[in-house]
Amino acid sequence: MTDDPPATVADHLLDRLADLGVSHVFGVPGDYNLAFLDRVLAHPRMTWVGTANELGAAYAADGYARIAGFGALLTTYGVGELSAINAVAGSYAEYVPLLHVAVGPARAAERSGAVLHHTFGDADFERFARAHAEVVCAHATLRPGTAADTIDRVLGTAARDSRPAYLRLPSDVGSAPVTAPAAPAAPARPSRSSAAGDGTGLAAFTRAARARLERAGTVTVLADFLVDRFGARAELTRLLAAGPLPHATPVSGKDLLDEGNPLHLGVYSGAFSDPVVRALVDDADLLIRAGVVLADTTSGGLTHGFDTAAGIGLGPHSASVDGLVFPDVPLRAGLAVLAELVADRETPPTPHRTFPTAGAPAEDGPLTQDRLWNAVAAAVRPGDVVAADQGTAYYGMATRRLPAGTRFLGQPLWGSIGYTLPALLGAQLADRSRRGVLLIGDGSAQMTVQELGTFGRHGLAPVIVLVNNRGYTVERVIHGARAAYNDIAAWDWPAVPAALGVRDPLVATVRTGRELDAALDRAARTSGRLAFIEAVTGLDDVPPLLGSIAHSLNDRNTAPA
Structure with missing residues (x-):
């Protein structure tokens, strides 16, 4: 006999999240979800992380998932879930697996048609679930009796x-007794747990890939972020070790590979690439594309010069050879096959590496974007999590070489500014052994800076470099260089961390390269304190790659209909 209370639907849900590697739930309390929060606090494998708002919570869950493999977000009904939906949509666009739980009115209130707070007063309690259906891969309303099976199905789909x-x-x-599911739960993170594919499809792909490799001269690999999202980093590494293959990534795949490898070309950005990189990618006899997503912001404004129907393409669940598609070939399995096939290829000439050499100029002067990102890249340590917000930070760092083992977080496809500050919060809670480095512009920071206080509450001490260039510099370059809509309010940035609850922050404002070097050095030598460096740069100064992409975007946005 036992006096333990029966397990509830909430308990089952939390158990399944824990099985997926989740140990932190992000969100904001509201009266509908308070009883569920009691179950979170009581759960032996779960920690509650209350954030300043739901948007920050969802960004944090996204950053957490990118490091831990899965994330979780809890909001109240209506006002809370709609505050988070932008971030959830970004997770969908960028293939980030997480669960958003929205707790709402009890069933009796639904049945009565009562006019309740956080609703439209029309007794339509599925309205916001329908809104979320457009930005998630699986969704459901939980009911007693079927809740356990529904939870397992929805989580399994998200992981896959x-x-x-x-x-x-x-x-x-949430407080109802749970009914045991009809079948065992899907394996934790199934998309990352198996490299096996359908035997027939994999065999056919192997034959086609072998024939294609046999008649190829030069072979180049272009790898992108889906390799990470579908758990295929190790298989990609084995492919590149199997033979001397030149390889590159778009900016969105920045942290996939060891950038110290002499065969690593750097960043491929279509027509805006280094000429050597562009030639080795666009003109290869065979281009192997692993998990590549061609977006305007990652392919030089869609100026890639290779034929997307040619070569070998590896997607999440299928592969192709010269346009012939082989279904049921997971990304991991496809990479494993190619590693075996390329092992005996002859050694091609070692390509020229294109990362710029970092170094301070002979004379000091006003801080430039080029000087800024060279210095920051030199200060990054192996194992750091570098979160670079969309804009000068992301494109400034994307072309710099980073140490092996660095994780590079950004959101180049969805491109929601302010994402990285709370995303780094989640990433650091997912792995406290990694130092956090946040690179963000003043305009982006004003969106989500209130989450600095959450860093402080949880004892996190990242190094933050905030670029103060007085507004939306990316938009200035695209259109409206001096338009009022690209201006923002001037904040007293050094006062912000303490005002938001960070205890004893290390704060500096730098306007020259030497001041920046001194601030970064001090941050590196100071442990346990959040370091906040305000880096003042020119109003119109942008990294060259970003400038090229910005002009391309403007041309497309203003082209005649």
Whole structure:
């Protein structure tokens, strides 16, 4: 006999999240979800992380998932879940697996059609679930009796597709006794747990890939972020070790590979690439594309010069050879096959590496973007998590070489500014052994800076470099260089961390390269204190790659209909 209370639907949900590697749930309390929060606090494998708002919570869950493999977000019904939906949509666009749980009115209130707070007053309690259906891969409303099976199905889909899922939970259902599921749960993170594919499809792909490799002269590999999202980093590494293959990544795949490898070309950005990189990618006899997503912001404004129907393409769940598609070939399995096939290839000439050499100029002067990112890249340590917000920070760092083992977080496809500050919060809670480095512009920071206080509450001490260039510099370069809509309010940035609850922050404002070097050195020598460096740069100064992409975007946006 046992006096333990029966497990509830909430307990089952939390157990399944823990099985997926989740140990932190991000969100904001509201009256509908408070009883569920009691179960979070009581769960032996779960920690509650209350954030300043739901948008920050969802960004944090995204950053957490990129490091831990899966994330979780809890909001209240209506006002809370809609505050988070932008971030959930970004997770969908960038293939980040997480679960958004929205707790709402009890079933009795639903049945009565009562006019309740956080609703439209029209008794339509599925309205916001329908909104989320457009930005998740799986969604459901939990009901007693079927809740366990539904939870397992939804979580399994999110893990397999590496995308967010959504559960609407009436408040009384969370406390209902759980009914054992009809079948065992899907394996934890199934998309990352197996490299096996359909035997017939994999065999056919192997034959086609072998024939294609046999008639190829030069072979280049272009790898992108889906390799990470579908757990294929190790298989990619084995492919590149199997033969001397030149390889590159778009900016979105920045942290996939060891950038110290002499065969690593650097960043491929279509027509804006270094000429050597562009030639080795666009003109290869055979281009192997692993998990590549061609977006305007990652392919030089869609100026890639290779034929997307030619060569070997590896997607999340299928592969192709010269346009012939082989279904049921997971990314990991395809990479494993190619590693075996390229092992005996002859050694091609070692390509020229294109990362710029970092170094201070002979004379000091006003801080430039070039000087800034060279210095920051030199200060990054192996194992750091570098979160670079969309804009000068992302494109400034993307072309710099980073140490092996560095994780590089950004959001180049969805491109929601302010994302990286709370995303780094999640990433650091996912792995406290990694130092956090946040690179963000003043305009982006004003979106989500309130989450600095959450860093302080949880004892996190990242190095933050905030670029103060007085507004939306990316937009200035695209259009409206001196338009009022690209201006922002001037903040007293050095006062912000303490005002938001960070205890004893290390704060500096730098305007020259030497001042920046001194501030970065002090941050490196100071442990346990959040370092906040305000780096003042020119109003119109942008990294060259970003300038090229910005002009391309403007041309496309203003082209005649």
